[in-house]
Amino acid sequence: MRVALFITCLNDIFMPRAGLGMVHILERLGIDVTFPDGHTCCGQPQWNSGYQAEAEALGRHFLDVFEGADYVVSPSGSCTAMVRHTYPEMFRDDPGRLAQARALAPRVYEFTEFLTEVLGTEDLGASLKGRAAYHASCHMTRMLGVTEPPLKLLRQVRGLDLVPLAHPELCCGFGGTFAVKSPELSVAMGDDKLEDVVSSGAKILVGADPSCLLHLQGRAQRRGLPLRVMHVAELLAEGAGLL
Amino acid sequence: MTTPKRGPQTATAPRTAATPRPEAASKAGSRASFRRRALAALGDAQLRRAVRISVDEAGAARNQAVAQLVALAREGLVRGDFAAMRHRARDIKAETIGHLDLYLAQAAGAIRQRGGTVHFAAGAAEVGAIVRDIALTRGVTLAVKGKSMATEEVGLNAALESAGVQVVETDLGEYIIQLAGEKPSHIVAPAIHKSREEIANLLGRATGRSLPTDTPTLAGVARRVLREKFLQAGMGISGANFVVAETGTVCLVTNEGNGRLTTSAPSVHVAVVGIEKLVPSLEDLALFLSLLARSSTGQKISVYTHLITGPRGPGEADGPDELHVIFLDGGRSSILGTEFQDVLHCIRCGACLDQCPVYRQLGGHAYGGVYSGPIGAVLTPLLGGFAENADLPAEACSLCGACGEVCPSAIPLPDLILAHRRRMVREGRDHSGLGLPLRLAAAAWTRPWVYRASARLGRAVLRIARGTGFPGGAAAPATPAGPVSPAGPLAAWLNGRDLPPPASKTFHELWRERQQQGRDGQ
């Protein structure tokens, strides 16, 4: 089975370890992993800020780069949602690109979704001691509808005490360009999310969306909170001795 | 609502870490409005506490009531689960709004047939003139009023006061903020930002007494004061939650009973109704009533649902002699035929406010208009002028999607926010400073080698910055961004957050190395 990696620009620059973790896990499971050279960005920041033409340009590039891939797997729920959910809408008036987007969409998966739904794997033989809270990103939950897969995987990690958050449905405040357009508001929302994490007793905050994680990690660090922020691929790979 | 388990407001520990400093107001420039109000709200701990408690409670009650629809649907008591019901609700509204002139004409005919008088008002000035005229020709000096967002839109109270008619709000929350001279901060619970001490002060001043702060006493005082007004008033003013076109029935939904008293005791009843409030028939009304209460407060139905069809009948010893229904356009017709038409499906339940993480931080006043929360962010630029209000959809939304999920009319609120943002870009109104970077990135990143080069460059810049003690850098202490910082998105990010150390190698580079090693190893 061949998988094309959709690493995402944020992961590429700030969190390549998560991408590496993903690669190691997939290869361990016997997957042939490729990384298309032309890979850049899905255009989500442009789309969410109203720059439609610019988003479409990046979208067209994306569709061309991943044309013909059997599976496209991404360590970002929101970027996966952009391709699967938004591209068909974005290319509504372009029949050629619309067909291309519709053909690609069912083959694009978020990483944990791919593991549990396509590969049918939940137990990676991982162990990591600690109390962890999982942050479900808005786009992954509401747009992609993927809620259980990360939890299924995390529950199999030996020694990991997974605790729920008080307000799991509340946005962490990243919101893409919202984070810099309304920074104080964004940080206030981040603080509420971190408060939930801290009061849950978790020392590890794990998520499947690098955007949220960067925001929460950045704030936690500024506030000196004793919290380790990890991408789920990172946590699983580390726990399985692959990183 | 089911008995709220609400106790005295407990203090939360102040944030120990440095909270980000607000950008200088001068820098905000023409975007001062939402931003400035939002910053003021963020600094008001009591307000935020009150808002949070209210919306968490209302949101939880709503979730519970909506979940129960599944079982009720199985029993055949409701038409379906939430998804099915809001699907139908959307269809009803699409039908109504799509034939709005027809249904308006039908409603007018039905109301007149029952002895009511129908007026059509283009906007605030017309509503004011019509109501003033009715009041003055009937010698009305005191009017009582039920909660109506439409009358807030047109500033009716002020228009009447200037004509010598005293107007008293009768919804408890509206009465409180009327005494305070403020605007409502939530569609359903207008006074959630007020503490009981403030309320006791306001009621005390109004009655010339010093009052304790317990709820029964305060409510009792309000009840007695307002009771007198109901009985003395020459006119009752209401809005309408719905108007049924087929029968000309005006439907008022309250929990307090002020809707019924306002429209039963005085001899003139004036209802100010946005033209979009129509539904075709009584069956359609039933569906919306089941959705409204559940979405709004988590109740199956509100305490009072009042169906008014014409003024009092012949021989009835109470009820208004005259019923006046004023259909208000107020900018709604300009939304017809645009990509925003679906916003006219709103039934003013407030569910989107209760679920919005931004509203939860700020309360309603930060939005600066009659409508707040997600519906406010979409509607205010449409009714109140796009240029002046474009900052709302631009800055007051993180696109989390919660609002779209809970809207009982299935209005695609997040999509409409995006539509506003696209319009802003088309009209050159994006002053966030992000336009250039986003455009450059799009142009550059369709060329993979440019993307890779820019990633390496950006990373190098950040590393240098961190090494030189740049705020947020590893060498710098954790303080809020100082006055000297690079403009734009980077400064905004660093105003409260660190940037993670950019990786020494991008994934692209790591991958290349891996492939290299793999080849070398063969």
Added chain:
Amino acid sequence: MTDSRVAEADLLRAVGRRLGRRDDPEGRPALPAPATALWNPSSSLPDKPAVMDRETLTQRFLAELSRLGGHGVRAGSPGEVVDYVRTVAAGGAVVMWDDPLLARLGLASALAGGPAAALAGAPTEPGLEVTVWGPALGRAAAKSIAAGSRTGITSAAWGVAETGTIVLPTGVGQGRLVSLLPPVHIALLPEEHLLPSVAELFRVLAREARTGSALPSSLSLATGPSRSADIENDLTIGVHGPVEVHVVLLSDTVSGGGGLA
């Protein structure tokens, strides 16, 4: 008023134009053919009317009402009705509807403590001061009597089991203020007028409205005592409506089952 007709034509035309319609040659707004022929309102209700047996209807109604702080009882005989009402209404003036059901039970005289004491505004022997509502009172007096009474007694046209709702019409002898101003409201509801759901209620109302029984000028669905949570989210009962709501469910023997309009 020609002004208002102009405003009406203008607004309808503005709306029509935005919806893509053309004016007719005389400049009148061109309304499309009635869409109600195409629109099927009954699809807004459950496909089939819900069916609930009498016992379930009654128990469910009482449970819902009680959950909201209302008081519900079943009465199997006229005597039980009178006893209950007399107990609840003790200690203050009573205003009641002029209504066939209440009349047949002789409530007015039973409460006032003497025979035929149901003359408007004329308290007789020791017993409660009872006023029967009616146009003969005069509007001002009627208002003031309702405001000064402790208990208002009405019948109810329907009840809804799903929610504990009672449905209060208006009429010549059926005043709005009777169920609104006094702090205590007692409603007498024949059990056979219980409906399973709000949806079923509106199915009935719609059918009646279309087959000649026009809606009354005011129809109130009342569900429990009046409430507000506007003071710091703290629940208050009895703001602008009754503090106490009592519903007496009448068995068929009491209500004369099967014939009451």
